[in-house]
Structure formats: structure tokens, C-alpha cells
Amino acid sequence: EKLTIGLIPADGIGKEVIPPAAEVMDAVLPGKFEFITLPAGFELFQQTGVALPEETVETLRTKCQGALFGAVSSPSHKVAGYSSPIVALRKKLQTYANIRPVSSPSVRNAKNQDVPVDMLIIRENTECLYIKSERLETDENGAKVAYADRKITEFASKRIGRVAFEQAVARGKLREQQKQQGIKVGWTGKPKVTIVHKSNVLSVSDGLFRESVLAVKNEKPEYADVDVEEQLVDSMVYRMFREPEKFDVVVAPNMYGDIISDGAAALVGSLGLVPSTNFGDVVVIGEPVHGSAPDIAGKGIANPIASIRSAAMLLENLNFTAEAAKIYNSVDKLLSEGKILTPDLGGNATTKDVTAAIISNL
Amino acid sequence: EKLTIGLIPADGIGKEVIPPAAEVMDAVLPGKFEFITLPAGFELFQQTGVALPEETVETLRTKCQGALFGAVSSPSHKVAGYSSPIVALRKKLQTYANIRPVSSPSVRNAKNQDVPVDMLIIRENTECLYIKSERLETDENGAKVAYADRKITEFASKRIGRVAFEQAVARGKLREQQKQQGIKVGWTGKPKVTIVHKSNVLSVSDGLFRESVLAVKNEKPEYADVDVEEQLVDSMVYRMFREPEKFDVVVAPNMYGDIISDGAAALVGSLGLVPSTNFGDVVVIGEPVHGSAPDIAGKGIANPIASIRSAAMLLENLNFTAEAAKIYNSVDKLLSEGKILTPDLGGNATTKDVTAAIISNL
Numbered sequence: 001e002k003l004t005i006g007l008i009p010a011d012g013i014g015k016e017v018i019p020p021a022a023e024v025m026d027a028v029l030p031g032k033f034e035f036i037t038l039p040a041g042f043e044l045f046q047q048t049g050v051a052l053p054e055e056t057v058e059t060l061r062t063k064c065q066g067a068l069f070g071a072v073s074s075p076s077h078k079v080a081g082y083s084s085p086i087v088a089l090r091k092k093l094q095t096y097a098n099i100r101p102v103s104s105p106s107v108r109n110a111k112n113q114d115v116p117v118d119m120l121i122i123r124e125n126t127e128c129l130y131i132k133s134e135r136l137e138t139d140e141n142g143a144k145v146a147y148a149d150r151k152i153t154e155f156a157s158k159r160i161g162r163v164a165f166e167q168a169v170a171r172g173k174l175r176e177q178q179k180q181q182g183i184k185v186g187w188t189g190k191p192k193v194t195i196v197h198k199s200n201v202l203s204v205s206d207g208l209f210r211e212s213v214l215a216v217k218n219e220k221p222e223y224a225d226v227d228v229e230e231q232l233v234d235s236m237v238y239r240m241f242r243e244p245e246k247f248d249v250v251v252a253p254n255m256y257g258d259i260i261s262d263g264a265a266a267l268v269g270s271l272g273l274v275p276s277t278n279f280g281d282v283v284v285i286g287e288p289v290h291g292s293a294p295d296i297a298g299k300g301i302a303n304p305i306a307s308i309r310s311a312a313m314l315l316e317n318l319n320f321t322a323e324a325a326k327i328y329n330s331v332d333k334l335l336s337e338g339k340i341l342t343p344d345l346g347g348n349a350t351t352k353d354v355t356a357a358i359i360s361n362l
Numbered sequence: 363e364k365l366t367i368g369l370i371p372a373d374g375i376g377k378e379v380i381p382p383a384a385e386v387m388d389a390v391l392p393g394k395f396e397f398i399t400l401p402a403g404f405e406l407f408q409q410t411g412v413a414l415p416e417e418t419v420e421t422l423r424t425k426c427q428g429a430l431f432g433a434v435s436s437p438s439h440k441v442a443g444y445s446s447p448i449v450a451l452r453k454k455l456q457t458y459a460n461i462r463p464v465s466s467p468s469v470r471n472a473k474n475q476d477v478p479v480d481m482l483i484i485r486e487n488t489e490c491l492y493i494k495s496e497r498l499e500t501d502e503n504g505a506k507v508a509y510a511d512r513k514i515t516e517f518a519s520k521r522i523g524r525v526a527f528e529q530a531v532a533r534g535k536l537r538e539q540q541k542q543q544g545i546k547v548g549w550t551g552k553p554k555v556t557i558v559h560k561s562n563v564l565s566v567s568d569g570l571f572r573e574s575v576l577a578v579k580n581e582k583p584e585y586a587d588v589d590v591e592e593q594l595v596d597s598m599v600y601r602m603f604r605e606p607e608k609f610d611v612v613v614a615p616n617m618y619g620d621i622i623s624d625g626a627a628a629l630v631g632s633l634g635l636v637p638s639t640n641f642g643d644v645v646v647i648g649e650p651v652h653g654s655a656p657d658i659a660g661k662g663i664a665n666p667i668a669s670i671r672s673a674a675m676l677l678e679n680l681n682f683t684a685e686a687a688k689i690y691n692s693v694d695k696l697l698s699e700g701k702i703l704t705p706d707l708g709g710n711a712t713t714k715d716v717t718a719a720i721i722s723n724l
């Protein structure tokens with residue numbers, strides 16, 4: 001029986017990279033998927049006044065086994081009535097974990113060594129400043145004063161902590177298998193979880209995030225073998241660039257996770273390479289980490305790799321592990337050959353060229 | 363008549379890098395300064411129960427023409443009654459701008475080009491999540507729920523915006539002079555202010571920061587010539603690493619400023635190189651951007667350059683521009699020779715070696 005996959009290209013290059021991802025899914029499992037395209041985005045809002053139609057959410061919730069989201073445009077001015085559809089979607093479908101693998105066979109560290117990077121960033125996806133509870137007041141001089149609430153719960157912090165420890169253990173097992181098969185692995189140490197916070201300033205809220213994730217370590221015997229370390233968010237950004245080889249699984253509250261995953265993308269060469277899934281109990285939504293890139297939208301030169309890798313992550317979630325591996329390998333081959341690359345990677349290939357090459361390498 | 367400079371070494375390597383900075387000030391203007399050492403820090407808290415004695419604050423407020431702060435240790439556990447003394451000091455003395463110049467004659471960008479970096483990060487220093495207004499509640503299941511308030515005011519945002527535009531104009535003028543003297547300058551374009559925010563999610567609070575800084579541009583005719591651009595904070599971290607040559611003055615709310623300045627330090631090679639001043643109307647406090655570095659504290663190998671450059675920034679604020687320039691030049695000479703370097707820069711010199719070399723080059 002067919003699986004239904006919702007495609008929400010949304011804005012800008014989202015519309016150019018989601019169809020290639022669907023094409024690759026279809027190439028690796030012909031006829032297995034029925035794709036339905038669902039509307040959302042800032043452009044939709046400009047036309048209809050609605051950024052995320054209720055029907056899109058309901059279709060994802062009731063009909064889809066998985067989804068792929070493109071990217072949304074960010075109006076720089078505050079637009080009355082507009083609110084980011086991806087933030088709303090994550091909340092409505094309770095995709096509580098944003099999972100962002102960042103890897104590269106070789107990156108230059110601060111000691112001028114070529115090191116492998118093999119990080120998995122686990123971003124909490126439902127709270128922190130993203131609850132968007134803000135208010136505007138006026139001070140005694142009539143000047144504006146704004147407040148935003150940052151919410152951190154023990155519940156969501158433990159939930160994301162569990163994702164981090166589970167992933168650390170699973171990655172550890174996979175690496176053992178790979179080592180036995182003689183496959184070179186990126187991260188070679190014991191499984192490790194790095195907790196990112198700023199509890200030296202936010203002792204209550206980040207203190208709660210920290211202690212909740214730490215507490216997860218004692219929940220299962222198999223977590224005992226996972227090393228745990230902490231990094232203040234400022235220091236994390238610094239160290240990630242100085243010694244990127246030292247990170248395995250990294251877990252962070254929503255906003256810090258947003259920032260460090262873009263930083264990590266710079267490390268491995270391009271935002272156009274970094275995939276993610278919005279993971280939860282209802283439906284998994286693959287999503288490239290990059291934005292809608294208005295500067296290159298419509299030119300046919302957007303890098304489809306982040307989306308294609310997001311499709312592979314989605315396949316893993318649907319238990320098509322072997323098919324996902326085929327996609328990863330095909331992408332890795334393309335990158336290591338370094339011939340057919342979009343401009344963000346210094347090449348002059350088009351979105352279509354890259355997609356065709358990945359499909360033919362499968 | 364002598365000027366009184368408060369020295370607050372605080373914790374860890376703070377105690378090793380502040381004396382060298384005072385030594386260099388004394389070498390460049392012999393006998394001009396009276397230095398008084400003032401207590402603060404986590405170590406002090408452990409001994410006395412007080413992290414920032416009221417007398418330290420009062421001495422700075424009433425007796426000092428300037429100050430240098432070292433670094434504070436961050437207990438990873440929440441310690442009852444302890445609160446970061448540097449955050450408290452910034453607030454009590456209303457040093458509303460944290461000014462962090464990040465520069466290097468040559469850094470590798472994403473296109474593999476060697477480019478100069480010449481950024482001035484202006485971090486708002488009194489509000490945002492740093493107001494430390496947090497509370498802990500319990501949900502219906504007895505689990506903990508924490509809230510932190512993020513406060514952004516029109517007043518403080520305009521105030522920091524003015525610092526950014528003033529600095530952009532002043533740097534522009536200085537560069538014109540330097541060009542005429544045949545001195546190679548880092549930033550070669552028109553003066554530019556980059557506003558960092560995340561108004562696509564925080565439309566009210568970051569929206570207020572954004573609109574307040576933008577409004578400053580119209581306050582003085584000379585600001586008309588300053589280019590203004592905006593970067594979402596995640597994108598800012600990405601771009602800073604991809605094309606660091608494209609930034610002149612960067613202005614950000616407190617927390618984003620904290621994060622991007624550590625990131626920028628990774629870009630130019632070491633946190634041990636990046637100075638700052640906490641700037642306000644009462645007193646200016648120079649402060650290296652690095653932390654207390656417990657891993658190397660007590661070994662005599664901490665890089666004193668960030669502190670020494672912070673001392674030079676303090677001298678500029680006290681209108682000893684020529685003497686400040688001597689210090690900058692001496693540090694630049696040491697770095698370009700690349701012989702006497704502390705371990706963070708790949709060398710094996712000590713704090714004393716580097717300080718002595720900088721003094722002898724003056």
C-alpha cells in the first residue's frame with residue numbers, strides 16, 4: 001500500500017528544492033509514495049491572508065505518513081496578522097525535536113588539522129522564546145517597552161533529553177557495526193551528549209533545562225555509557241569552530257539550537273547541505289535548514305542536497321533504512337567527486353543537474 | 363594629576379591577565395595611573411558569601427576614572443545566593459554598551475580567499491534576558507515550569523543604536539585619514555551598520571529593537587551616509603563565517619551580542635585576542651571577552667593580549683589616543699612576527715613573555 005507524503009514547498013527556493021526531494025524518494029522506491037502538495041507560506045499569506053491553512057495542518061495530521069517542508073520568507077517589517085507558518089506547524093503537530101545532523105569528512109580545525117565532523121544537533125522545537133508570548137507596554141515617558149516570555153519546562157526538556165540520549169546510544173551502536181565492516185566513521189570516541197545552555201545567567205530557566213537533561217542519564221542503564229558535557233552557548237559557538245571534531249550529539253533549547261545549527265552549517269561548507277527533521281509522535285516533517293533565499297530564488301540554482309538529505313532522514317523514520325543509505329551514499333559520492341555542484345559550493349551546476357546526478361548514482 | 367584605575371581581576375586567568383594590562387598602561391604613560399585592586403568573583407563568593415561587594419561598586423563609581431575587569435568563573439550548578447558579578451556590575455554602573463572590536467589582517471573566507479576582518483560588535487549591555495527576571499512554577503502534574511522575561515526597550519535600543527551609528531561614522535572618518543596616509547585599512551566600503559535580531563519570530567521585542575535602531579539613522583544628517591542592513595541572528599552567525607569581510611559595525615541585543623562575539627573570536631583565531639569595553643556614562647570598564655579558563659588557570663600561559671587591548675581601548679576612552687595606538691601597534695607587530703605566542707595561538711610562550719615583548723616593542 002502507498003504512503004502519503006505531504007509536500008509544503010512554501011516560499012522562495014522552497015519551491016525549487018522540494019520537488020527534487022520527492023523525485024529522489026520516488027526514484028529509490030518507485031510508486032511507493034503518493035505526494036500531495038499543501039499550501040503554506042508568506043506568499044500564500046499575501047494572496048489570501050492565511051499563512052498556514054487549517055486544512056494543511058489537518059491533512060498532515062490525518063492523511064500523511066510523512067512530510068517535507070521547504071522554506072518560508074521572513075518579511076523584515078512586522079506584517080499585521082502574519083506569523084511564521086513553520087513555527088506554528090511545529091507547535092500544532094507537536095514535532096518536539098528538530099534533529100539536525102551536520103557532517104563532513106574533512107574540515108579544517110583551529111590547529112590547522114583536517115578533521116571529520118559528525119555532529120547531531122537536537123534542537124528543542126516547541127518552547128523557549130518560540131512560544132511567541134510577547135507584549136508591548138509604555139514607560140512613564142511614553143517610550144515603548146517590549147517583553148517576551150521564555151518558557152522552559154521540565155517535561156519538554158526531559159523529552160528532548162531522551163531524544164539526545166537515544167540518538168547517542170543508537171549512533172554508538174551503528175558506529176560499532178560500521179567499524180567492524182571496515183567503514184571509516186566520523187566520531188570515534190564514546191557516545192557523548194553535549195548540553196548547551198546559559199545557566200550562568202539564566203540559572204532558573206536554563207538551570208531547569210540543564211538539570212532535566214542531566215536527569216535523563218539515570219533513566220536507562222544503557223545511558224550510563226554516554227559521556228555528558230556542558231557548554232555555555234557562547235562558548236559552544238566558539239568551540240564548534242575551534243574543535244568541531246569534539247562533538248557527537250548536541251542538545252539545546254530552541255533558540256540556541258537555531259543559532260548553533262546555522263553556525264554548524266557554515267562549518268561544513270554550506271547551509272545548502274544541512275537537512276533536518278521535525279520529529280514528533282504524529283508525523284515527521286523533513287526540512288532543509290536553509291531559508292527561502294530570495295536572492296537566488298527563481299534562478300534554478302538552489303542546492304537541493306539539504307532537501308534530498310531531509311527526504312532520506314524521513315525515509316529512515318519510515319523504516320526504509322537501506323533506501324535512505326542509498327541516498328546518503330549517492331549524495332556523498334557527488335560531493336566527494338566535486339564536479340556537479342551548485343554555486344553555494346563554488347560550482348555552476350543547476351538544481352536539476354544535481355538532482356539528476358544524485359538519481360543516476362543511486 | 364594621576365588617574366585612578368580600578369582593577370578587578372576576579373577569577374581564574376583574570377588574575378593572570380589583568381596585572382599585565384596594568385603594566386602596559388604604566389609602561390606607555392609612566393606614573394600617570396594609580397591602580398587599585400578591587401575584590402569580586404566566584405572565588406570571593408565562596409570565601410565570603412558576596413560576589414560583588416558594594417564597596418567595589420562604590421569605589422568604581424566615585425573614585426575611578428576607568429577600570430579593568432578580568433573574568434568570572436561560572437559554577438555549573440546553581441549556587442544559592444550567587445549571581446554573576448560582571449552582569450551585576452554592568453547593570454549597577456549602567457555600562458550600557460559592550461563594545462567588541464574583532465579584527466585580523468587576514469582570515470580565510472568560504473570562497474577560500476584571504477580577507478581582512480574589521481568588525482566592531484556593539485552589544486546592548488543592560489537588558490534582554492540579562493535582566494534575570496525568572497520564576498519557577500509547577501504544572502498540573504507537579505513538573506517544573508520556568509519562565510524568563512526578555513525585556514527590550516525603545517530607550518535602550520535607541521541608545522545602543524546611537525553608539526553604533528556614532529562608531530560607524532567615527533570609523534569611517536578614521537579610515538579616510540588612514541587611506542590618505544597610505545595606511546592599509548580593513549573595511550574598505552562605506553560605513554555600515556548591521557542590525558542583528560530575530561524579528562521573524564520575536565516580532566514584538568526584536569521588532570522593537572529593529573525599528574528603534576533603524577529610527578536612529580534619521581536623527582543626524584551625518585548618519586545618512588551610513589548603510590544599514592539587517593541579519594537574523596542565525597543567519598548572522600552563518601554569514602560571519604562565510605563572508606566575515608562584509609561586516610563593519612554590528613549591533614545586537616544582549617544575548618545575541620554575547621553569542622556572536624564569541625563566534626567572531628573563533629574567526630580571528632582565539633578568544634585570547636578579543637578585547638572589549640563596557641561603556642557608559644559613569645565609568646568605562648575594559649574587559650577581555652574570554653572567560654576564566656579554569657583548564658589553564660594558574661599555569662602562567664594565559665594570553666594577555668585581550669586584556670592589554672582592553673587597556674588600550676580604555677586609554678582611547680580617556681583620550682590617550684596616541685598611547686593607545688602604540689599599544690595596538692606593538693601587539694600587531696608581535697602577532698605578525700608570530701614568534702612569541704601563547705599556546706592558544708599555537709606557541710609556547712608564557713603570559714610574562716608576551717607582556718615583556720609587547721612592552722619592549724612599544
Ligand SMILES: CC(C)[C@H](C(=O)O)[C@@H](O)C(=O)O
Nearest residue numbers: 072084086087258562563596
Ligand atoms: C524561519 C524561522 C522561523 C526558523 C526558525 O527560527 O526556527 C528557521 O530559522 C529554522 O531554523 O528553521
Ligand SMILES: CC(C)[C@H](C(=O)O)[C@@H](O)C(=O)O
Nearest residue numbers: 200201234434446449620651
Ligand atoms: C560570564 C558571562 C555572564 C558573560 C556574559 O554572558 O555576558 C560573558 O560570557 C561575557 O561575554 O562577558
